[in-house]
Amino acid sequence: xxxxxxxxxxxxxxxxxxxxxxxxxxxxxxxxxxxxxxxxxxxxxxxxxxxxxxxxxxxxxxxxxxxxxxxxxxxxxxxxxxxxxxxxxxxxxxxxxxxxxxxxxxxxxxxxxxxxxxxxxxxxxxxxxxxxxxxxxxxxxxxxxxxxxxxxxxxxxxxxxxxxxxxxxxxxxxxxxxxxxxxxxxxxxxxxxxxxxxxxxxxxxxxxxxxxxxxxxxxxxxxxxxxxxxxxxxxxxxxxxxxxxxxxxxxxxxxxxxxxxxxxxxxxxxxxxxxxxxxxxxxxxxxxxxxxxxxxxxxxxxxxxxxxxxxxxxxxxxxxxxxxxxxxxxxxxxxxxxxxxxxxxxxxxxxxxxxxxxxxxxxxxxxxxxxxxxxxxxxxxxxxxxxxxxxxxxxxxxxxxxxxxxxx
Ligand SMILES: Cc1cc2nc3c(=O)[nH]c(=O)nc-3n(C[C@H](O)[C@H](O)[C@H](O)COP(=O)(O)OP(=O)(O)OC[C@H]3O[C@@H](n4cnc5c(N)ncnc54)[C@H](O)[C@@H]3O)c2cc1C
Numbered sequence: 001x002x003x004x005x006x007x008x009x010x011x012x013x014x015x016x017x018x019x020x021x022x023x024x025x026x027x028x029x030x031x032x033x034x035x036x037x038x039x040x041x042x043x044x045x046x047x048x049x050x051x052x053x054x055x056x057x058x059x060x061x062x063x064x065x066x067x068x069x070x071x072x073x074x075x076x077x078x079x080x081x082x083x084x085x086x087x088x089x090x091x092x093x094x095x096x097x098x099x100x101x102x103x104x105x106x107x108x109x110x111x112x113x114x115x116x117x118x119x120x121x122x123x124x125x126x127x128x129x130x131x132x133x134x135x136x137x138x139x140x141x142x143x144x145x146x147x148x149x150x151x152x153x154x155x156x157x158x159x160x161x162x163x164x165x166x167x168x169x170x171x172x173x174x175x176x177x178x179x180x181x182x183x184x185x186x187x188x189x190x191x192x193x194x195x196x197x198x199x200x201x202x203x204x205x206x207x208x209x210x211x212x213x214x215x216x217x218x219x220x221x222x223x224x225x226x227x228x229x230x231x232x233x234x235x236x237x238x239x240x241x242x243x244x245x246x247x248x249x250x251x252x253x254x255x256x257x258x259x260x261x262x263x264x265x266x267x268x269x270x271x272x273x274x275x276x277x278x279x280x281x282x283x284x285x286x287x288x289x290x291x292x293x294x295x296x297x298x299x300x301x302x303x304x305x306x307x308x309x310x311x312x313x314x315x316x317x318x319x320x321x322x323x324x325x326x327x328x329x330x331x332x333x334x335x336x337x338x339x340x341x342x343x344x345x346x347x348x349x350x351x352x353x354x355x356x357x358x359x360x361x362x363x364x365x366x367x368x369x370x371x372x373x374x375x376x377x378x379x380x381x382x383x384x385x386x387x388x389x390x391x392x393x394x395x396x397x398x399x400x401x402x403x404x405x406x407x408x
Contacts, residue, residue, distance in 0.1 A: 006032040006160040009150050011138040011173055013037025016290030016307040017166030018121045023315035025128040026064055027408040034131045041134040047114040048266040049192050050226040052301035054109045055102045056393030057308040059405035066120040074110040075219045078203030084371055087210050095374035108392040111218050148285040162329035163286045169276055169295035177283045185274040188213050189236035190298050191229040193268040198260025211362035214299050215254045228298055236270040277349050282334035294345045297352040305393050312400035313340040319408045
């Protein structure tokens with residue numbers, strides 16, 4: 001059974017898939033866009049995680065008309081400190097501090113609860129008449145000259161000029177397109193949970209480099225913080241299964257007592273960490289976006305931000321091609337997107353990889369060298385400004401318009 005022809009099918013209704021559909025439709029309402037998501041309905045509401053959303057992505061979400069709603073439940077990150085110590089050290093000396101505004105009143109990032117982010121994007125998708133089918137998988141596709149035939153798990157076949165693969169880091173569509181990846185595992189997992197503390201964090205984010213990996217404390221509204229706690233995978237898996245008393249004791253050893261007494265305020269999950277970079281982002285009639293194109297270490301909280309940068313570049317590429325009467329699924333059009341995104345992605349993936357290798361160890365000469373480096377950066381305002389700008393994800397003048405806060 002074949003439905004009416006579409007312009008775009010998005011495989012994957014995570015943050016990136018829905019944001020891509022909304023970004024395109026907001027600028028080109030006449031395009032027929034459908035999102036197919038394997039996850040059961042409403043599963044996103046149960047996600048207790050939060051994400052650091054950088055200023056560049058914030059400007060894009062503002063232009064898409066969803067940021068003001070998100071801001072009501074977001075926590076601005078006003079400053080950040082970086083320490084480097086052993087888990088058992090009684091104090092964690094601060095080596096580097098950032099205070100985080102990219103423009104007056106605009107912090108370099110906000111912490112946003114994931115359901116708030118997805119909820120706002122879904123509401124906008126509904127307003128734009130984007131159909132999101134839940135609990136349905138994209139099983140395969142067949143690329144033709146003028147369209148691609150997308151086969152769904154329930155037996156239906158959709159035809160579209162472009163298939164956007166936003167099906168996550170283990171993307172099956174990427175494999176089906178014959179796109180190879182560079183991939184390795186870090187042997188680490190990120191434990192994610194939320195804590196409530198007695199004293200306010202005042203918007204401060206903390207990154208404690210410990211021998212097993214970074215331990216990040218990220219501020220949330222109401223005296224709560226989201227934790228991304230890296231351990232070797234076997235330790236992380238053991239820790240998430242421990243009873244609350246043991247888990248809390250291990251948590252306190254790392255978190256310290258500066259914010260007073262701690263209380264667990266969410267469930268805990270461990271995510272295995274690796275680097276996955278697609279060698280190509282496009283093939284005729286298919287474009288990869290988000291984690292399907294790149295899965296990186298969360299050391300800098302940039303994975304989803306990279307995905308939003310894909311969205312901005314892909315939407316602009318597609319909408320401009322459509323305005324010029326070009327075929328939006330043709331390789332010549334999609335290559336512009338690939339050129340735009342490949343270098344930035346590679347640079348961020350490698351930076352996070354190097355930082356993780358440099359800091360996730362307890363080798364004394366390496367520690368001395370990296371602490372000297374951190375101290376040096378701390379005394380150089382220009383360099384600090386450069387790092388803040390990188391973390392904020394704001395593009396240069398050639399970057400996608402949505403990231404500059406301009407409509408496509
Ligand atoms: C511990 C940890 C902390 C992180 N913290 C941050 C942070 O603070 N800031 C940040 O920017 N990033 C962060 N990230 C990264 C961020 O979570 C990911 O980059 C983001 O989830 C990627 O979104 P996505 O939409 O590309 O993929 P996903 O969120 O994986 O969504 C993929 C979707 O595709 C669907 N799907 C899969 N296969 C199919 C199919 N065949 N057919 C149809 N649908 C399909 C799935 O059901 C899912 O809904 C973190 C990651 C980890 C592991």
